[in-house]
Amino acid sequence: MIDEQRLKLLTEGAKYDVSCSSSGSKRKNTGGMGNGYAAGCCHSFTPDGRCISLLKILMSNDCVYNCKYCPNRLDADVPRVSATPEEVAELTIDFYKRNYIEGLFLSSAVEKSPNYTMEKLVRTVKLLRTQYRFHGYIHLKGIPRADEALIHEAAKYADRMSYNIELPSERSLKLLAPQKSKESLLLPMKKLAEDRAVFREEKRKGLFLPAGQTTQMIIGASPEKDSQIVRLTQSLYRSMGLKRVYYSSYVPVVHDSLLPDLPAGQLREHRLYQADWLLRFYGFTAEEIAPENENLPLDLDPKCAWALRNMQLFPVEVNHAPLELLLRVPGIGGRSAQKILQARKYTNLTFEHLQKMRVVLKRARHFITANGKFYGAKSETAVRGYLTAGENSENSRQLSLFSDTETALSALTGEL
Amino acid sequence: MIYLTDGTKECFLTAFLYAFSDENALISSSQTQLALGQESVFVAADAAKAKKTEARLLSFDKDCMNDLFYLLRSGRNDREQIAFRYLKLLTEKKMPVREMAEDASIAANECIRKVTYEIHRMHGFVRFLESASGALYAPLSPDNDIVDLLTPHFRARLPEFPFVLHDVKRKKAAVYDGKNSFLAPLESAEIVLSADEQRWQSLWQRYYQSVNIPQRERLKQMKGYMPVRYWKHMPEFHATDPLST
Ligand code: SF4
Numbered sequence: 001m002i003d004e005q006r007l008k009l010l011t012e013g014a015k016y017d018v019s020c021s022s023s024g025s026k027r028k029n030t031g032g033m034g035n036g037y038a039a040g041c042c043h044s045f046t047p048d049g050r051c052i053s054l055l056k057i058l059m060s061n062d063c064v065y066n067c068k069y070c071p072n073r074l075d076a077d078v079p080r081v082s083a084t085p086e087e088v089a090e091l092t093i094d095f096y097k098r099n100y101i102e103g104l105f106l107s108s109a110v111e112k113s114p115n116y117t118m119e120k121l122v123r124t125v126k127l128l129r130t131q132y133r134f135h136g137y138i139h140l141k142g143i144p145r146a147d148e149a150l151i152h153e154a155a156k157y158a159d160r161m162s163y164n165i166e167l168p169s170e171r172s173l174k175l176l177a178p179q180k181s182k183e184s185l186l187l188p189m190k191k192l193a194e195d196r197a198v199f200r201e202e203k204r205k206g207l208f209l210p211a212g213q214t215t216q217m218i219i220g221a222s223p224e225k226d227s228q229i230v231r232l233t234q235s236l237y238r239s240m241g242l243k244r245v246y247y248s249s250y251v252p253v254v255h256d257s258l259l260p261d262l263p264a265g266q267l268r269e270h271r272l273y274q275a276d277w278l279l280r281f282y283g284f285t286a287e288e289i290a291p292e293n294e295n296l297p298l299d300l301d302p303k304c305a306w307a308l309r310n311m312q313l314f315p316v317e318v319n320h321a322p323l324e325l326l327l328r329v330p331g332i333g334g335r336s337a338q339k340i341l342q343a344r345k346y347t348n349l350t351f352e353h354l355q356k357m358r359v360v361l362k363r364a365r366h367f368i369t370a371n372g373k374f375y376g377a378k379s380e381t382a383v384r385g386y387l388t389a390g391e392n393s394e395n396s397r398q399l400s401l402f403s404d405t406e407t408a409l410s411a412l413t414g415e416l
Numbered sequence: 417m418i419y420l421t422d423g424t425k426e427c428f429l430t431a432f433l434y435a436f437s438d439e440n441a442l443i444s445s446s447q448t449q450l451a452l453g454q455e456s457v458f459v460a461a462d463a464a465k466a467k468k469t470e471a472r473l474l475s476f477d478k479d480c481m482n483d484l485f486y487l488l489r490s491g492r493n494d495r496e497q498i499a500f501r502y503l504k505l506l507t508e509k510k511m512p513v514r515e516m517a518e519d520a521s522i523a524a525n526e527c528i529r530k531v532t533y534e535i536h537r538m539h540g541f542v543r544f545l546e547s548a549s550g551a552l553y554a555p556l557s558p559d560n561d562i563v564d565l566l567t568p569h570f571r572a573r574l575p576e577f578p579f580v581l582h583d584v585k586r587k588k589a590a591v592y593d594g595k596n597s598f599l600a601p602l603e604s605a606e607i608v609l610s611a612d613e614q615r616w617q618s619l620w621q622r623y624y625q626s627v628n629i630p631q632r633e634r635l636k637q638m639k640g641y642m643p644v645r646y647w648k649h650m651p652e653f654h655a656t657d658p659l660s661t
Binding site: 001002004007008011012014015016029031032033034035037039041042043044045046047048049050051052053055056057091094095097098099100102135136251263266339342343345346347349353356357358 | 515516517519522536539540541542543544545546552554570572573574575576577612615616618619620622623624625626627628629630631632633634635636637638641642650652
C-alpha cells in the first residue's frame with residue numbers, strides 16, 4: 001500500500017493537469033472489475049469546483065527535464081518521490097472498488113529517461129488490464145521522446161492518451177521547455193491518430209484508444225493572443241482528430257525572469273473554453289470567433305461578441321430558424337434549442353411559451369422574435385449595454401462569473 | 417375530491433380512472449397534502465381497472481408508462497398530481513404531449529429529469545465500505561426512491577462483489593448477492609469493516625485534499641454540482657485531519 005506522504009506529493013504534482021474526463025469509452029466488463037461509462041462520471045468535487053473522476057497522479061516527480069514553469073523541473077529543490085507500477089495498480093483497484101473513482105489518469109515526470117518512464121507506465125496499465133482484469137477507464141500521458149513501440153503498446157491498453165503541447169507556439173516552447181520540441185509532441189500524436197484510424201479501418205480485435213487523444217496548453221505564461229490559441233485548437237481538432245483541447249491558466253509556482261509573476265486570469269481561461277465549445281458543438285469557425293491578432297473580449301462571452309459583429313443576421317424568428325442559427329443566438333444553448341425545435345411542432349411559440357420552457361431570455365431577447373414579436377433593445381449600443389451590464393469592473397467580472405449558480409455550473413465546460 | 421393512493425402504479429392507474437372525469441380531482445399518496453375542507457377517498461388498487469387505464473394511455477403514447485415509472489419514483493409529495501395532470505393532458509390531446517410547451521408537460525419533464533439526473537449522480541457519489549467478508553456496503557439517502565435503479569450499474573461493473581445499497585431514509589436496501597439482485601426492507605445495518613478499510617479511506621481523504629487547488633476556491637460551483645445534502649455518506653468529508661496539510 002502506498003503511503004500518504006508519497007500519495008500527497010504525487011497528487012500535487014499532477015493536479016494542474018486539467019483533464020479528468022472519463023468519457024468516451026464503452027469498454028465492457030468481461031470478468032474482473034470495471035467498465036466504461038460513455039458519458040463520463042464525476043465521483044466528487046473539490047473546493048476549487050473541479051470534478052474528480054479519475055485518480056490523477058504522477059508515477060514520479062523526479063525529473064531530468066527542466067521546463068521553466070514546472071515545480072518538478074530538474075533545478076527545483078523539492079522532495080523527490082516515485083511509486084511502483086504495483087503500488088499504483090493496487091491503489092487504483094481499491095479506490096475503484098469503493099466507487100471513489102472512474103479509473104486512472106497516470107502521468108509522470110521524466111524519471112531517468114523517457115523510455116524508462118514510459119516503460120513504467122506501460123507496465124502499470126498492463127498489470128491493471130491483465131492481472132487485475134480491470135476494465136475501468138485509463139488515461140495515460142505520453143512521454144515525449146519515448147520509443148514509438150512503447151507508445152503503441154500503451155495505446156493497446158489505455159482508453160485515452162495525451163501529449164500536452166504545453167505552450168501555444170514553437171517559440172515559447174523552445175524558450176520555456178527546452179528539452180521538448182514541437183516534433184517530440186506532435187509527431188507521436190499524429191502517429192497515434194494514424195494507428196487508431198488503421199485499427200478501426202481493419203476492424204481489428206480489441207480496443208485501441210477508444211476515447212481518443214486530448215491535449216492541454218498553458219495560458220498566460222507566454223505572449224500568444226487568444227486568436228492564435230483558438231486557431232491552433234481548431235487545427236488540432238481538424239488535423240489530429242483530438243477529442244478535447246484543455247487550457248490551464250498559468251499559476252506561478254516558480255520565479256523566472258522569462259515568466260510572468262502574476263497568474264493568468266481565470267476569466268480568460270473561461271472565455272477560451274467558451275470559444276472551444278462554439279467550435280465543437282455550435283458550428284463556429286476560429287476565424288468567426290476570434291478576429292486575427294486579438295484576444296477574446298473579457299466583458300462579453302464569445303458568442304455575444306460574434307453576434308454583435310453580425311447584427312445584420314438578427315433578429316431570427318424562433319418558430320422558423322433552423323437549428324444552426326438558433327445555436328448562434330446568444331443565451332440559447334443546445335438544450336434550449338432542442339426544446340424549441342420540439343415544441344414548435346405543436347404550436348406557434350410566443351415569449352410566454354419560451355419563458356415557461358425556461359429558455360433564458362436575458363440575452364436572447366435582443367436577437368429573436370417569437371411569433372413576430374420583438375422584446376429586445378432597439379439599438380446596437382443599447383444591446384451592448386444590456387449584455388455587458390454589471391460586468392464593468394475587473395473585480396465584479398471575476399466575482400460574477402463564479403458566484404451565480406447558473407454560470408458557475410457552465411464554468412467548467414464553457415457551455416454556452 | 418382527493419384520491420389517496422398507496423403509492424403503487426396500479427393504485428395510481430385505478431385512481432386515474434375515478435379522477436379523470438372529476439374537475440377538481442387531486443391524486444396523492446401522501447396525506448400531508450390534505451387541504452382543510454377537501455373531501456378525500458382512499459382508492460383500493462384494482463388490477464382490471466388499472467389495466468384498462470394503462471391500455472388507453474398507451475394507445476395515445478406507447479412510451480408514457482416509462483414516464484409514469486419515473487414520476488412515481490420522485491421524492492416530491494405532489495408526484496401523483498404531476499403524473500395525473502400530464503396523463504390527463506395526454507388523453508385530451510390523444511397524442512404524445514412530452515415535447516409540448518404545456519404546463520403539465522413541462523412539469524412532468526422536470527420531475528422526470530430530476531429523478532434520472534439523481535440516478536446519474538449517484539453512480540458517482542455512492543461510496544462503498546468494504547466489509548470483512550469482502551462484500552461492499554453503501555449507505556445513501558437520495559431525494560428520490562431510486563436505490564434499486566442503481567443496481568444494474570454496479571452489477572455490471574462489480575460482478576464479482578456482493579453489495580448492498582442501503583437507502584437509510586426509506587429504510588430499504590437493494591441487494592446483490594453475487595448472483596441475483598432484490599429489494600429488501602432494512603432498518604439499520606451493523607458492518608464489520610475489513611482490516612484495511614480505514615487505511616484506504618485515509619488515503620482517499622489525503623488524495624482529495626491534495627488534488628484541490630486552494631488558490632482557486634469556487635465553493636458555489638462545487639456545491640452546485642454536489643449538493644451538501646449528499647456529503648454525509650462520503651468519506652472525503654469525514655476527514656479528522658484538517659484540510660490544510
Ligand atoms: S517534463 Fe517538464 S513539465 Fe514534465 S515534469 Fe519534467 S520539468 Fe515538469
